[in-house]
Amino acid sequence: MKRVISEPSQVIFIAAEVGNFEVLAELVRSYPDLAWEVDAENRSIIHIAVLHRHAAIFNLINEIRTIRNFVVTYEDDDQNNLLHCAAKLAPPSQLNLVSGAAFQMMHELRWYEEVKKYMPPCFVEKRNSNGKTPRELFTEEHTELLTKAESWMKSMAKSCMIVSTLIATEVFTAAFSIPHGDDDKNCNPIRNAIIFIIFAISDATALVSSSISILIFLSMLVIARYAEDDFFKSLRLKLIYGLVTLFISIISMMVAFSSAFFITYSNSIKWVPIFVSVLALAPITLFTFLLFPLWSDVVYSAYFCRSIFRPSKHVLYYVDG
Structure with a gap:
């Protein structure tokens, strides 16, 4: 000593x-x-x-x-x-x-x-x-890091905006192509009212959330200045909201897709809509799994990062005089 x-x-x-x-x-x-x-x-x-x-x-x-x-x-x-x-x-x-x-x-x-x-x-x-x-x-x-950060953020915004645009296009088309049952005597789309309501709500949710996601990522490409301070709050919040709305649109699209199969095939082959509904979980699970590292970094930068500067207890047990 x-x-x-x-x-x-x-x-x-x-x-x-x-x-x-x-x-x-x-x-x-x-x-x-x-x-x-x-x-x-x-x-x-x-x-x-x-x-x-x-x-x-x-x-x-x-x-x-x-x-x-x-x-x-x-x-x-x-x-x-x-x-x-x-x-x-x-x-x-x-x-x-x-x-x-x-x-x-x-x-x-x-x-x-x-x-x-x-x-x-x-x-x-x-x-x-x-x-x-x-x-x-x-x-x-941080000049070089700022340039890399801007490039990374724009690349992420472009990729997510393409996905959101595809979802918006598909669910918009589906809204005007209401699924019908396969009963020739009574082709009524409201045969199963509950499932039809689920289809309508999920399709509308997918359209709205994907549209919001498009606008958020578009603002990151067109409006954002990519100054240093923007990364501290503005761009971080836009990325969080954009990813959340994109995730909601994917889930809603899969729900609308599954409910459409229930309406179409509920009176014939009953196992088909059930099987399709199970398959519809695959894209949601895959999206969550593949983007988990990104989600963890987003959550860490938004919430847990600030907590490391605020320890919950003293560690030295040293009281100054």
């Missing part, structure tokens, strides 16, 4: 860099003064945690409140403050934890905004030794 005290950078700074929270927390819990140490470039463990995007270590700023004012105003050898650290591009190992350039951009913006909350107003626009404010540094560091 003498080596830990005499050479803290050998332990706490390496632990902060690699994200070994357990070791760092145990050391700070046992030796609180280690939290004040800086490395060879005059960076604290919080600065290093922000540079390498380790949220658990960054959250220590809420528990060791005696060093909060010190951390948010402290500058390294290049006059970079804590917000400058958040403005720098995350290491590839951290970026690759989130798939898709758009979600990586959202994650980077989340980090920048979370760190900004702790900064005094005068430090938000403070320039480093290269004359750059944190926001200018963020733009410079």
Whole structure:
């Protein structure tokens, strides 16, 4: 332990860099003064945690409140403050934890905004030794990622809009091609009133939801500016709403398709509509399975990403005096 005290950078700074929270927390819990140490470039463990995007270590700023004012105003050898650290591009190992350039951009913006909350107003626009404010540094560091994110988002919007257009075309045609039963004596489409109502509602739902999806994805292609801040909220919400309405339209289309078979063949071969209804579950299941990674990234970027900066309990059990 003498080596830990005499050479803290050998332990706490390496632990902060690699994200070994357990070791760092145990050391700070046992030796609180280690939290004040800086490395060879005059960076604290919080600065290093922000540079390498380790949220658990960054959250220590809420528990060791005696060093909060010190951390948010402290500058390294290049006059970079804590917000400058958040403005720098995350290491590839951290970026690759989130798939898709758009979600990586959202994650980077989340980090920048979370760190900004702790900064005094005068430090938000403070320039480093290269004359750059944190926001200018963020733009410079993320230029390539922003280009990739825009390309990824437009490609996704185009693909989803094509699918939504096909669904809208099919269900619009089906609305004016009301299925009839196979009873020649009484070709009444309302033979089975309940099933017919299901067909009408599901077909209308598919048409409306697919139309909404088309408009959302069209706005992403035509209206969206694809500025940095757009990825933080506007584009993320459009992607969520667009995918949700597309999913609803696929489910509704399959329900309308199945109910049409029930109306058409309910008086002859009864197992046919049942078999077709079971088959109709395949596209829904496949769509969910294939797009599950995308769904998980969307949910993570929208909800769980912000929760990592708000731990539910203290982990150091260290109460400053």
